[in-house]
Amino acid sequence: MENGNKSMNTPTNVTIKGILGTLMASIDEDKKKNLISLGMGDPTAYSCFTTNTVVQDSVVQTLESQRFNGYSPTVGLPQTRKAIAEYLSINLPYKLSEDDVFITAGCTQAIEVAVSILAKPNANILVPKPGFPIYELCAAFRNVEIRHYDLLPNKGWEVDLAAVDALTDHNTVAIVVINPGNPCGNVYSYQHLKKIAETAKRHKILVVADEVYGHLAFGENPFVPMGVFGSMVPVLTLGSLSKRWLVPGWRLGWFVTTDPNGIFKNAKTVERLKKYFDICGGPATFIQAAVPRILEDTKEVFFTRTLCTLKQTSDICFKKIKEIPCFTCPQKPQGAMAVMVKLNVSLLKDIIDDIDFCFKLAKEETVILLPGLTVGLKNWVRITFAAEPSSLEEALDRVKSFYQRHSRQQNGLN
Missing domain, CATH: 3.90.1150.10 (Aspartate Aminotransferase, domain 1)
Known part of the structure; x- marks a missing residue:
């Protein structure tokens, strides 16, 4: 490599x-x-x-109710945002609120939102190699430089932290971490994720945690959400229903600020986020409305x-x-x-x-x-x-x- x-x-x-x-x-x-x-x-x-019957029945129920045929708020239905905040908070040492959650059309749109929000003159973002090419495509439209850091195949595809140090400069705004890993099939340990968070903190950059495969871990390491280290470094968590609930075509994703210290959540940034969602459409309203029941009633x-x-x-x-x-x-x-x-x-x-x-x-x-x-x-x-x-x-x-x-x-x- x-x-x-x-x-x-x-x-x-x-x-x-x-x-x-x-x-x-x-x-x-x-x-x-x-x-x-x-x-x-x-x-x-x-x-x-x-997928299971609860997932399907939830959508049928919301569709047949005829209560969700209109537009939803651009940031997502309040009950959907609240349900996702509660779902993600289960594995965090602090509680998220619905204001931390923005509903997206799949994780792909969440990626586009993240890159757009981070874009500024001369900005660069650190992205894994191998990785998911949508980051490069989104960055090209926003004139954001992509810098690739290596994943180490003989170390369980861990992040090459020395390469991260070498690549980071005063224009670096974030590092993307994909865990569980696409395309490598790796799952990072708590210890390695902590080292990544410490590295990001040292360089004063935030972490974009791509967790579209969240909880799909079946090896030695359990899934640990990057948001666990949100008190150390601001984390933007990206996820969706698609893989864990086996409904990729539903395009129901989320962009979440896992940032208990409020470093990322200044008034200007939050206002910019809301304005961005005003110009881009999210998933169908009736799909959004089904999410609370899907998250609550799906059996282990x-x-x-x-x-x-x-x-x-x-x-x-x-x-x-x-x-x-x-x-x-x-x-x-x-x-x-x-x-x-x-x-x-x-x-x-x-x-x-x-x-x-x-x-x-x-x-x-x-x-x-x-x-x-x-x-x-x-x-x-x-x-x-x-x-x-x-x-x-x-x-x-x-x-x-x-x-x-x-x-x-x-x-x-x-």
Whole structure:
């Protein structure tokens, strides 16, 4: 891994959905093999990942009531903001209020809000590599410089804090921390998160905590929200219903100021936030209205079942990856829904890089993986394990067959 690089200020050329769409388009229509996509992090494509009846019934109930067909306040319905504040406060040493919560159209809009609020002349934001490319895209529209700090694959994808120190200057306004990790499948320990908070405090910058995969932890480390350290450093917490409740298409997210000392919440900033929400639309009113019941009435067994399934599929994924010689996985997934795998192109006779690998794999095996370059790492691939176990096994068996055909060592021996 190269050191943090101040020159990386160009946004990713394409979105994840864009590159996956191009990969899909490259597949021959007359292929007899069924398509298996392990590229997009949408678990609802598989029947083993479905939301529960409480979630569905809550929306039906609010829709049928005909009380939520009008506009909601631009910052979100009061009862929705209050419910999310109470939900997040369960894991914090202090209580959030509804005034700390702003409802967004998914976590993507929460990211856009965060970048917009932090934008000022010459500002830069520290973003992980690998990471989620939406940050670069949002920053490009706001003339905010992005500086990439490395995650360390051989240390559980921990933040390279030395790189953070080297990258930070007087124009740095924030550091983005994605936990549980997309695209790496890591979950940070309390101790490591505390070190990140201490580093941010030392540099007098705030933390943007991207916790869209919050609580989806099934390894050694439990999920710890970054807001736990809000008394040490201001934290902007971004999250959504999408992954934990398995409803990504509902686009219900939140932007939350976890800042008990009120450092971030000066009158000018709060007014700017409210004005920003005045010009951008949030999620449907009836979806918002369903949130209090969803948060209160969803049984723990639903979450447990999801985690058990993710643990099972992550185990299958890790085991199958080890059977493919051109792949190396530095760490077994500990959370979220995807894992990063290093691609050794020197073992392949006619593959140039990760982009070439993924396009040829799609064409020959009708399997979609995400090229690592899309998330910041050349010659890596991201594999989503939120899939039916049988489909996951078949897909990775096809990848193994693809390797065997393209291996420099085969020469027709297999």
